[in-house]
Amino acid sequence: MASERRYDPVTGQYTTGHQWDGIEELSTPLPRWWVISLVVCFIIAIIYAFLYPAWPTTKTYYTGLLDWTSHKELAEYQTEARAGQAHWREQIAANTVGDIAASDDLRTFAVAGGKALFNENCAGCHGIGAGGQQGQFPSLIDDDWLWGGTLDDIYQTVTHGIRNTDESSRQSEMPSFKDMMSEEEIAATAKFVLAMSDASVPVETRNAMPGAELYSNNCAGCHGAEGEGMRMMGVPALADQIWLYGDTEEAIRNQIVRPKMGSMPAWGTRLGDDAVKMLAVYVHSLGGGEK
């Protein structure tokens, strides 16, 4: 197939000298602009490799002449963004949750920031809008609070969480009554507990129920003689109509046999104090906040 290179007058180019069945191959050079672009790319790549972090070295890595890192760049953006909010953030940091809520301007900022934080961090459990999840996670928009609904209570709960490994987290445990009461007794107690929240059952009728004495012997210590609950220990009120784990006799029986107790992460270390303050003010503003 090899033959001599020759000049091709039609195209004005030389051939490569290859030919197959009389068809010859032209040796058209690459366009000059293309070759130049390629060389320029090589040069840029070499310069780039010296300007930016590129190579591992024996002990660490080459950091580049510009000393650029994406982390530094991020820090600059962050600083810039924080500077714009500095006026507000300083005040959030300097004031207590009570003072923040008392100031119209600060409260507006805290509620807006708290809402964004809530939707990302809290809504998974408590729901967008904080309505909670029946049977799982408590609603935050009503006035029924397990651990207290004042600003300080909420601030404490958000900072340290509930039943987690944080040293100051809220702790309490309801024991299982499976081995302490018979099945009939548990059923009777559940009936009584349900009657406590039923206004149509007269007090005398209720107190004559077989579960009444069982309740006062076993449950009243924490849940209160009238089922009012005890916030210091996160003990739910039983005399109201709000049931986290279900309002049927069966749900109550299950809770006596194998109590479910919620756990909440500590947000103080994860989000920082300012964020927690804004969250507390936001949650408090949702409708159920107490003085």
Next chain:
Amino acid sequence: MNHALIEKSVALLFMLTFIVISIGGLVQIVPLFKIATTVPPVEGMRPYTPLEQLGRNIYTREGCYTCHSQMIRPFRDEVERYGHYSIPAESMYDHPFLWGSKRTGPDLARVGGKYSNAWQLAHLVNPQSVVPVSIMPSYAFLKDKPLQYDDIDLHLNALRSVGVPYSDEMLEKARADIEAQATGQGDTDDLLKRYPKARLGDFDANPSEITEMDALIAYLQILGALVDFSEPGAANATPAK
């Protein structure tokens, strides 16, 4: 050198090809021998506990990485949302790493400790029950599948051979460690000495059995939780220098 000369001599063509490929190969391969020097050391990283490691296997098996990334990039929006950007050391014991390339769901690099075990369970069983807009499928079957861990020591040994620093003691006690972590009973102090910050307890609300759900939740709960970005708020706001 003349093109015609090279294409007419096989020996010359072979030699020159060899030289070119060698240069390309060396440039790409030699730096990799020292790639470890580009991972700045950090306090707090430890190999996964055997239970977490098995959870990680389930995460990989179920293809969680196809919808969830594990890489918080150093961009302001990501750091504001997910917490401190991921640092290289945080995936140094991952074989393979699960950085992912697409977010149909959120990034999970720092999901550890963000939710309670109960939430993780409810969410894996029926994602829509806690996140109504979610399109994630249910993984309820995991809680009915007993976890297979009779060969866990061999598995850890394999990881050791690719550089994960599992000690002989860790291999020896791997099975006991799984039982201790998934039940919260047994020699948990010993377990925590080997694997600080390990979460203990019955993760899937079923104390009678160690299931795949236990392992997966144990893994999710440690994601991004090992390195302490010291200052409160550091994990969500200020990047390290």
